[in-house]
Amino acid sequence: MDLRHLRYFIAVAEALNYRQAAERLHVAQPALSRQVKQLEDAIGAKLLERDTGGTSLTEAGAVFLEEARDILERVEMAGELTRSAAEGRRGHLHIAGIGSLSVGLLAQALSAFRQAYPKVEVSLHDIGYRDLLTELRSGSVHLGFSFNARKHIPEDMEQEIVAQSVTHIALSVEHPLAQRKSIRLRELSDETIFCIGEADYRDLHARITHSILDGRKIRHHPVKRIASPDLMMAMIAGNYGVSLVFPRFANVYPRIRLLPLDEQGEDLQIRLSAVWRRNTQARLARNFVEVLRTTNQSLEVA
Numbered sequence: 001m002d003l004r005h006l007r008y009f010i011a012v013a014e015a016l017n018y019r020q021a022a023e024r025l026h027v028a029q030p031a032l033s034r035q036v037k038q039l040e041d042a043i044g045a046k047l048l049e050r051d052t053g054g055t056s057l058t059e060a061g062a063v064f065l066e067e068a069r070d071i072l073e074r075v076e077m078a079g080e081l082t083r084s085a086a087e088g089r090r091g092h093l094h095i096a097g098i099g100s101l102s103v104g105l106l107a108q109a110l111s112a113f114r115q116a117y118p119k120v121e122v123s124l125h126d127i128g129y130r131d132l133l134t135e136l137r138s139g140s141v142h143l144g145f146s147f148n149a150r151k152h153i154p155e156d157m158e159q160e161i162v163a164q165s166v167t168h169i170a171l172s173v174e175h176p177l178a179q180r181k182s183i184r185l186r187e188l189s190d191e192t193i194f195c196i197g198e199a200d201y202r203d204l205h206a207r208i209t210h211s212i213l214d215g216r217k218i219r220h221h222p223v224k225r226i227a228s229p230d231l232m233m234a235m236i237a238g239n240y241g242v243s244l245v246f247p248r249f250a251n252v253y254p255r256i257r258l259l260p261l262d263e264q265g266e267d268l269q270i271r272l273s274a275v276w277r278r279n280t281q282a283r284l285a286r287n288f289v290e291v292l293r294t295t296n297q298s299l300e301v302a
Contacts, residue, residue, distance in 0.1 A: 088283035192241030197225030
C-alpha cells in the first residue's frame with residue numbers, strides 16, 4: 001500500500017463512479033480498478049461494491065475513507081511543516097546572547113523577527129565567548145556573536161557583520177569632561193580605565209583597549225578588570241573610571257555619557273559579527289541575521 005492507492009480509493013469513494021474518478025485522476029479506468037483491488041487485498045477487506053446500480057461504499061470502506069483522508073492530510077501537513085523548516089519559517093532558534101549588549105542590539109530585531117517568522121521559537125542563552133564555537137558545533141545554539149572577528153573563521157562556520165561603530169569613551173555624567181563634545185585619547189592618561197573581566201569578554205575587551213592605547217603610544221594606568229558589564233558600568237556611572245566601549249552597549253545604562261574621539265583610524269573601528277555553523281539549521285540563523293542587519297541599519301552610531 002502506498003499513497004497512490006489512498007488517493008485513487010478516495011477519488012472513487014467520493015465520486016462513487018470509476019469512470020468519473022479515472023477522468024479526475026487522468027488515469028485509465030482499468031488501471032484505477034486494479035489499484036483499488038490491490039488496496040483491498042493489502043487491507044484484507046472489501047471497500048467498494050460494484051453492481052448494476054453503481055458503486056457504493058461498504059461499511060469497512062466508509063471507515064477506511066475517513067482514515068485515508070486523515071492520512072493524506074497528515075502527509076500534506078508534514079510536507080508543509082518540513083518545507084517551512086527547510087526555509088527557516090518554522091523551528092526553534094537558539095541564540096547565544098551577549099550580556100547587556102543584547103538589550104540594545106537584539107530587542108528590535110527580535111520583535112521584527114517574530115513578525116516575519118511567527119512560527120519560529122527563539123531562546124536566548126548566556127554562553128561564554130570562549131565556548132561559542134563548541135556550542136555552535138554541538139547544536140546547543142545556532143547563532144552567536146563576536147567582536148572584531150578574525151577574517152578567516154573555521155571552514156564549518158559563517159559570519160556576517162551586523163553592527164559597527166567607532167570606539168567611544170564611556171564616562172559618568174559627573175565627570176569633569178562629560179560636557180565636552182569629544183575627547184582625545186591622551187586625555188585618558190591619568191584616568192582609571194576599566195575593562196570587562198568576565199569570560200565572555202575578558203581577553204577581547206582588554207586586547208582591544210590595549211591595542212588602541214599602546215598602538216598610539218599613549219601611556220596610561222594599568223587597565224582594571226571588572227567582573228561583569230553591569231558592574232563595570234555602575235563603577236563608571238559612579239565616576240570611578242572610564243572605558244573604551246562599543247556605543248550600543250553603553251547606551252542602555254543610566255548616568256553614562258558617551259563621548260566620540262577626536263582621533264580617527266581603522267584601529268578605532270569596532271565590528272560585531274554574527275557567527276553560525278554551516279549545517280541544516282543555518283537557514284534559521286541566516287533569516288535572523290538578515291532581520292538583525294536590516295533593523296540595525298537605522299540604529300548605527302557613527
